[in-house]
Amino acid sequence: MNLLRYPLIKTLLKNRWPQFTIMLVALAGFLLAVLSGLFGTPVGSRNFGIVFVWIAWWAILMLVAVPFLGRGWCSICPIPAPGEWLQRGKLLGPGEFNHRGHGENQKKGSVFSVVKPLNRRWPKRFRNIWLQNGTFLLVALFSAVILTQPRVTAIVLAAFLFAAVGISLIFERRAFCRYLCPVGGFIGLYSQLAPVEVRVVDTAVCASHVEKTCYTGSVNGYGCPWDVFPPGMVKNTYCGTCMECLRTCPHDNIAINIRPFGADLSVERNRKLDEAYKAFIMLGAAAVYSTVLLGPWGALKLAAYSVGGLPWLAYAASFLTFILLALPGLFWLTVWAGKKISGSALPVKESFVAQSYALVPLGLAAWAAFSLSFVFANFSYVLAALSDPLGWGWDLIGTAGVTWTPWLAGLTPFLQVGVLVGGFIWAAVTSRKIAAEKADSAQAVKLSTPVIVFCLAFTLTLMGLLVA
């Protein structure tokens, strides 16, 4: 079903103002998070930066936005906004024709006129998400400190903002979002599961459209900021749902479809090792976080927290070994076992990459279950932080005195088990479907059985860590 059939939705999405206004609000919140981290109370549970970024935003992102809207967050994310405005020379834009849509609108006397974006192409060798995998791991290694110390959170957020601005001034389009953002990487991976997609209605219309304004830009909008060619798009992974193609398409050939959950997992095209590794990284990180941050082992927490010390180095080495070698290695053996049992002629590497997409729903379920552990338990902090964002003794909305009260404490374990079981079933079905793409039914069962056992073992382990 194409949501653009509804005039109100179409108008709201085509118009730049709603998106721009929401981005401004998000940017104001983002800057407040940075300021509160730098100048507010260093007590995490009372600091707007920690509470809003790691409890409120994270809850909305992992439990609502990603599962249901895919990259919906990316369409209003404030981090690339200042860089993009500088790159475009406009806040709202475009208003006048620009060939590539970037850096050609600076008017004399404008604050933007002093900025000369270079608009270089992103290097070809880095046109993948390996760097994104690296930036996520870099942040993940320091997560125990980042998640608890407002000042560190502020520095990391500010670093994201400055990096996004810098990258926007050197490279064209949203190179930071597409290739570097540690959050954007996993949102993209899991957006394959979302029940919405931006697609062209009829590729034949695109084929006959010479200007390809969805990619090159027009007076109505910018060429795809995510460097995606909409007519060739078959998966959500790299579509930032920014709606520029909706604005630039002169033939009304863009649709926003409601579709079954996880539809992209069935797409055989464009399965790649960097995305497979993203699935391992996310799966492994969910397990490590559940163990270290939520588990009862104080020595582990202390090691993760003592950045730079020997225990932390041991923790970091173990973390990387588990995520980059042990988990993929075990999965490789699993796929290899499936090949041996089934007698499949498919190369192990091809099956390894293809089957790793079964870990996408498993990973999202793991992150949702992990997030449920602390989101409801700590949500009452949000009320206090709203009323006193910097911890300076304000009481703006009268809720500064709200004491910590865990919400839904009795229900949370049931939700977690439900989410984990659901994720496992989804992963098992996906594995089976992927196996069946190039094998008959009996062979597919054999090919996918070890992978399903792997997913079951992971699910039970996480259940033990989070619920038991």
Add this chain to the structure above:
Amino acid sequence: MNEKSARILAAVFLLGGLAALGISWRLGQADAVILHARMPEAGGWTPADLTVAAGQPLRLRLTSDDVMHGFAIGQSDQPAVDVEPGKVTNLTVIFDKPGTYTFYCTRWCGPNHWRMRGAIIVTGERVEQPVTPPLYAQLGLDIDARREAQTIPAGKPSTQRSAEIFAQFLLPSAQSYLSPGYYRSRSPEQVWQDLRDDPHWVHYSDLQLWDAVAYIWQANTTPEALAEARSLYARNCAACHGESGGGDGVFIGGQVQVQGEAHGFPPGYETVLPTDFTDPRHLLAVSPAHLQGKIIRGGMGTGMPMWGVIFTEEQTWALVSYLYTFQFEEVP
């Protein structure tokens, strides 16, 4: 037009937000001192010194940057208030008399908790008043000298057990034993020895004389004073000396007992263990004046802090009396 409107909206959001923050901050700063509490290892109180004129209100905004702390002012009737992490507690205090007052943490926040103190300097015209030195100083006691009782009771002395002997204290010859001056200047062992040497008490057994010593102690205190001292001890002393007085409080883990002063150890890791008040050889050898001196001055070279700036004289004497409950059976 659209672009211009967008720029105005962005400016309103960003500049307006920053201005609102700045104004709110200035208003919050206007006439109150923000007093940050951190564990002593991280800086203690900031600022650690406050100045206010006598008779003028000192408005404090107390907040903790790490764990739960408490705020109290020594030798003052001001009740202690909790200083919670990330929350701001408003407190206004007024000092009538000029001088230097000590404020301190009342929550066991860490191994250096007792070091978490600051000063409030109250300015104004001073009226010089004669200062009476504390009793231990008047007596010229060497409170650092090691003392050990040679005579200790076979059981815990009790005023309840030997009721019949206490009729002796009704006699005029025994009245001097009950005076505060005598009680405070003599150790229990010395009192016992005085009784042993007194011909009026010659017929009583050693344990009965120890019961008489307990009687003298109890005659010099009140249930109310002991109750207050019990509370003071629990809040301020038990962290090191232990709730049962055994010198085994929660803050002494990892310490090593050595003779003399501790050198080369970080703060909070003194190697001299807190006194064990349940050891009769120690407590029966020291007089109330000696204990008063230790409490007021603190233990040189040990972790024992000075409490003279915190406790009033009455509180100190009450605490001294309370310490003997670890040796004498308290009879309600």
